[in-house]
Amino acid sequence: MRPRIPRPTITRLCILFRLLEDLLIEGKTRISSTELGTALGVRPHSVRKDINYLGEVGDIGSGYDTARLRDRVRRKLGLDRRRNACVVGLGRLGSAILAYERFANSGYTIVAGFDSNINKLETIRTDIELFEAYEISDVVRRKNVEIGVIAVPAPAAQEAADRLIEGGVRGIVNFSPALIRHNVETVNITNMDIVREFTILSAHMTLDRE
Amino acid sequence: MRPRIPRPTITRLCILFRLLEDLLIEGKTRISSTELGTALGVRPHSVRKDINYLGEVGDIGSGYDTARLRDRVRRKLGLDRRRNACVVGLGRLGSAILAYERFANSGYTIVAGFDSNINKLETIRTDIELFEAYEISDVVRRKNVEIGVIAVPAPAAQEAADRLIEGGVRGIVNFSPALIRHNVETVNITNMDIVREFTILSAHMTLDRE
DNA sequence: TTAAAGCTGTGACCAATTTCACTTATAAAA
DNA sequence: TTTTATAAGTGAAATTGGTCACAGCTTTAA
Numbered sequence: 001m002r003p004r005i006p007r008p009t010i011t012r013l014c015i016l017f018r019l020l021e022d023l024l025i026e027g028k029t030r031i032s033s034t035e036l037g038t039a040l041g042v043r044p045h046s047v048r049k050d051i052n053y054l055g056e057v058g059d060i061g062s063g064y065d066t067a068r069l070r071d072r073v074r075r076k077l078g079l080d081r082r083r084n085a086c087v088v089g090l091g092r093l094g095s096a097i098l099a100y101e102r103f104a105n106s107g108y109t110i111v112a113g114f115d116s117n118i119n120k121l122e123t124i125r126t127d128i129e130l131f132e133a134y135e136i137s138d139v140v141r142r143k144n145v146e147i148g149v150i151a152v153p154a155p156a157a158q159e160a161a162d163r164l165i166e167g168g169v170r171g172i173v174n175f176s177p178a179l180i181r182h183n184v185e186t187v188n189i190t191n192m193d194i195v196r197e198f199t200i201l202s203a204h205m206t207l208d209r210e
Numbered sequence: 211m212r213p214r215i216p217r218p219t220i221t222r223l224c225i226l227f228r229l230l231e232d233l234l235i236e237g238k239t240r241i242s243s244t245e246l247g248t249a250l251g252v253r254p255h256s257v258r259k260d261i262n263y264l265g266e267v268g269d270i271g272s273g274y275d276t277a278r279l280r281d282r283v284r285r286k287l288g289l290d291r292r293r294n295a296c297v298v299g300l301g302r303l304g305s306a307i308l309a310y311e312r313f314a315n316s317g318y319t320i321v322a323g324f325d326s327n328i329n330k331l332e333t334i335r336t337d338i339e340l341f342e343a344y345e346i347s348d349v350v351r352r353k354n355v356e357i358g359v360i361a362v363p364a365p366a367a368q369e370a371a372d373r374l375i376e377g378g379v380r381g382i383v384n385f386s387p388a389l390i391r392h393n394v395e396t397v398n399i400t401n402m403d404i405v406r407e408f409t410i411l412s413a414h415m416t417l418d419r420e
Numbered sequence: 421t422t423a424a425a426g427c428t429g430t431g432a433c434c435a436a437t438t439t440c441a442c443t444t445a446t447a448a449a450a
Numbered sequence: 451t452t453t454t455a456t457a458a459g460t461g462a463a464a465t466t467g468g469t470c471a472c473a474g475c476t477t478t479a480a
Contacts, residue, residue: 005417006467014409018387032427040389044427045469052429060428061476078416079409092309096302097404102387108408147411149404171411173404177228177312179249188414190407194307194359194383197400198318199224199289201357201381204398206288207215216437242457255439258458270458271446 005053012050013073015040020070032063079107084145086112088136088160089152090120093175097149098126111143116156136160140167147171154178161189215263222260223283225250230280242273289317294355296322296379298346298370299362300330303385307359308336321353326366346370350377357381364388371399 005013019039023031033044033051040047051057051064057072058064074080085108087094098113115121116133124130131139140148140163148164150157150172157178164172165187174180177193215223229249233241243254243261250257261267261274267282268274284290295318297304308323325331326343334340341349350358350373358374360367360382367388374382375397384390387403 008467010413010417011410014406014413015389017409018406019389034427041391043469045471048428049430049468056429058428059476060474061426063427077409077413079412081412081416083408083412083415085408092306093303096306099302100404102405106405106408108405108412146415147408170415171408173407173411179225179229179251181251186418188411188418190411192402192404192407194310194402195312195316195318196224196228197383197402198293198295198316198357198381199227199287200221201383201398201400202289202291202293202318203220203224203287205293205356205380206291207220208396208398218437244457253439254457259438259460262459266459268458269446270444271456273457 003053009050009053010077012040012042012046013054013077014079016047016050017070017073017077017079020066020073023066024070029066030063031066031069033058035063082107082109083147084109084111084143085147085149086110086114086136086140086143086145086164087149087151088114088133088164089150089156090115090117090124090130091151094149094151095124095126097151098124098128108147111145112139114139114160133160133163136163137167140164140169145169147173150174150176150180152176213263219260219263220287222250222252222256223263223287224289226257226260227280227283227287227289230276230283233276234280239276240273241276241279243268245273292317292319293357294319294321294353295357295359296320296324296346296350296353296355296374297359297361298324298343298374299360299366300325300327300334300340301361304359304361305334305336307361308334308338318357321355322349324349324370343370343373346373347377350374350379355379357383360384360386360390362386 033047036047037044054072054076057069087097087110090113098110103110110128113128113130114133114136118132121130146169148169150160152160154176157176158180161172161180161182165182165184170186172189174189174191177196180189243257246257247254264282264286267279297307297320300323308320313320320338323338323340324343324346328342331340356379358379360370362370364386367386368390371382371390371392375392375394380396382399384399384401387406390399
């Protein structure tokens with residue numbers, strides 16, 4: 001049996017997956033680790049190492065069959081499975097995510113939006129079903145939502161996460177700066193706080209000078 | 211001389227910085243690595259190790275003075291320095307970022323917005339100065355912009371990045387799924403693609419089951 | 421047919437990071 | 451004052467992840 005795939009490799013394989021789909025659209029049927037490395041900004045060695053966690057998939061001597069490699073990544077990472085998502089918090093950011101056109105062909109469907117302010121629910125023009133916040137866990141369970149997006153202000157974020165987890169989501173994208181606490185082994189949380197990212201960039205600007 | 215601060219530590223220190231500011235607002239004047247660890251979701255060892263890169267700052271036996279620790283992080287990471295930012299692409303997401311209220315007391319000022327569509331520039335209601343895309347590098351240089359946010363569709367992202375770098379930014383937050391290529395040592399790029407994050411979460415859902 | 425160049429798969433090596441054990445110090449309680 | 455509990459600082463060990471060298475195969479060109 002092959003060793004478990006390291007976290008950073010999983011991330012890079014997801015990026016590779018999207019690249020492969022683009023390459024296929026461009027009509028590129030074969031590709032080498034060197035070319036992939038150039039496109040991804042990493043060394044060819046690393047590309048091969050990452051791909052190797054999928055098992056043998058390339059042709060030694062010639063490179064990879066683009067479609068076969070794409071299929072292998074998709075299958076191994078379970079990306080052939082469609083998943084439902086929802087958005088909690090329908091301010092500017094939440095509304096922008098609801099309307100984000102890239103979800104259309106992505107394999108992810110946003111099936112619900114939530115806000116505690118009933119006025120917002122009536123104002124927003126969308127085909128997606130909207131609900132009051134107290135309905136989160138019910139709707140999540142009923143609609144089989146696996147991914148929740150948190151786009152509420154920091155003080156409301158933990159409560160939103162608790163309700164999402166209660167409903168059974170297995171992944172959360174947290175746009176608030178709040179540090180979400182949870183004790184469920186099966187839930188993954190990704191933090192996307194733009195102010196935090198500004199801060200990290202800023203720190204690097206200071207420290208990289210040395 | 212102390213060793214350079216590892217990348218993951220820099221990230222955690224930035225998160226710690228915000229936590230400390232919150233704790234000070236709550237009036238907490240002293241805190242231990244154990245408490246910090248609980249709040250941050252990491253072990254006390256790691257908290258101490260990270261903080262130790264700042265030099266001695268705690269009091270052995272009692273914990274840390276919250277304000278002193280906060281000041282030490284701020285100083286060391288250069289977070290006392292205010293920085294200007296700009297947003298390229300004023301669709302829903304870009305507009306949401308322009309209007310994001312959290313920038314107000316963050317130390318970051320958004321001083322310009324750009325779009326190639328002149329109609330957008332006239333429609334959006336904001337106090338921030340808006341410009342056509344061809345002016346990016348000039349305005350960035352003139353207004354001393356250090357951080358650029360890319361909120362354009364993927365095909366336009368590389369061009370936006372090139373113009374930002376040409377203007378002299380040292381950090382980029384890329385919301386598009388495009389892989390930005392650049393050869394300037396002094397520029398850092400952070401990718402924040404929500405579809406990519408969905409994909410990574412999805413992959414973990416599949417793989418964590420093992 | 422042969423040689424040269426280029427490719428993947430993989431085990432071994434190496435670097436970065438995390439975890440840990442222990443020393444030293446403080447504070448509170450007895 | 452003494453004891454107990456608890457704290458930070460830090461070098462060392464352990465782990466994790468990344469780099470590399472090379473065996474074995476393919477393609478192309480001569």
